Amino acid sequence: MSVQRRKDSKGRVLKNGESQRKDGSYMYRYTDTSGNRKSAYAPDLNTLREKEDEIQKALNCGIDFDNGNITVMEFLKIYLSQKCTIRSTTEQSYRKILVSVEPYTLSRLRVNQVKLVDAKAFVIELSRDGKKYSTIQTYKSFIKSAFDMACEENLIVKNPFLFPLKKVMVNNTVKKAALTKSQQESFLEYVHESNIYRKHEDDICILLGTGLRIGELYGLTVKDVDFKNNCIYVNHQLVWLCDRRNNIKRMAKIHKPKTTAGIRTIPMTKNVADCFRHVIMTRNQLAQNLEVDGYKDFAFATDFGLESADNFSKALKNIVNAYNRLHPNEPQLPHVSPHILRHTFCTNMINYGMNIKTVQYLMGHSSVQMTLEVYTHANQENVISDFANIMNKCESECDDMHPAV
Template identity: 40%
Template sequence: MTTSHAKLFLIKLQQDGRHYSTVKTVRGVLRPAFQMAVDDDVLVKNPFGFELAGVVVNDSVTREAITKDQMRKFLKFIHDDNVYCKYYEVVYILFHTGMRISEFCGLTLRDIDLENKVINIDHQLQRTSDMRLVIESTKTNAGTRKLPMTEDVAQCFRAIIEDREEPEYERVIEGYAGFLFTDKNGYPEVAMHWEHRFNHMVKRYNDIYRVQMPNITPHVCRHTYCSNMAKSGMNPKTLQYLMGHSDIGVTLNTYTHLGLEDATDELRRMKDLENARKELEKNREEKPVSQKMFRAI
């Protein structure tokens, strides 16, 4: 099979009505299979070693963020599900830290400071088109950062570390070892593993509930965190640091996505603060001045 044959095969799948996500999954299965043939000298080149975006049209619709109510329902579903409950801590962390999935996959035990509740992010784990695992620096200088943890996030990391099984063979990737999640061969898991799990979790949710959940990916978790922080009134520069954005414009773009409901909530919040301030001043004015007795010396 040639690269042209492989491309035509995937194009035909989409023409036959298969969604982009399905075509992507098929390519995700075939590419490593053909890579094994290359590694065994059966083939000279992997026919599926090309970028999918330039071959088929991405017709999938991905929301940049989900609502707080949707996030709560999705987390509760995962927490209570007998199959997917083992992924609850990871999903919770992604929703409440805004980490890129490649940054999360690159985390090692030494990057998690539970005593000081700090996550050290200075690298990310990627898989190349020829299926090699590589350590890369963060996307920008701003991407190198230390994230503070809430107690809930810290508890999730504690659970992950406690449940982590020591691999029989500790794989070292460019000097890094002790990754949080590894496969049966001891290799660290990458973004693709979690993208597939999210896909299965959303499908399972939608099979059960009448009100459907939109497409949720690790990237959607990141944007949901950013959106929630913006709606809470967080300083844009602080949010820029937490997200690892080099350009403040990328962060500010989140604020431009706020709508009428968000504006109404913000005005209500400001009104409540003003009423609280007036009530406090009123109480101070009405409070009688206590008479103090001074003893002559």
């Protein structure tokens, strides 16, 4: 005996779980991953079935959006779990955002309850707690992308995080400035003469002479440094990632460069080559045998293992603080980081007149715009020097055109 299936008012056969309501709209009943009965609604059958497909996909992945009643924190975790193609370093950054966001009221709100006023209140709270504009922008961008997915899943109608951050708070971000020539001289002279900090001199000189990213530098193996042809082969970088189960324990991993443009060959000056020779000659013999993802014989190996960006950054901070304490009556050194040393190399090359496309290649940038807009700027010292050189050239040309009678 055949079972007679239910039909809607237009005579269409309804699937299991589907029903038509008295007002003509449609409802779909299903069981979530926790065994609870849930309902989804739509004005027409086609829209309902689109929702059914989305619900089934989510259930197959073990995801339960609960029709938007899920909390923001739960939803952010689901959103992150769906981003399977991002780099490990990016994933780690996103997980840190989740940890930072969790204490705030926003994390406990239901996704379908979050309004524009809640989103703005969240960024204001972050600001009051001392978070920098750039950090808040990063948090907002991540959450906005998650709420974009909520819109796609029809959990909400409009994304409450679409507003420009500058309309809520003042952008007080200070652009990272390259070291001036005098600052570079003072910094290097102090490091060279210091019994405490001289051990970092080679790393600093190499970064200032190559523009390498710190992960690229510490990922170099001996065979990547070609003394015969005076060049460095960059095709990977060393990164340190926190164990997902233990945010304290860190693991060294080898990744590809930041972009495909990061795969490059960088020429070495005599000074840079000498620094590399000294680094390789004085490295710890046991630590150099460490292997990471098939790579071994690292150029930078200390008594404690492989070098890390965090340790070097702390060393640079200590150097600046020590210098400024010892020279209170002289111009103070600004904040120095591995990225600022790279930034300084780029700015120096352009100030020296190097072709912008060549600088782009050396920096491993994917576009010239990044080289120009992000890494170069004018400072007073360079302006005065460039102006004097141009004026001298102009005066010389004028004298040639109008010789003295």
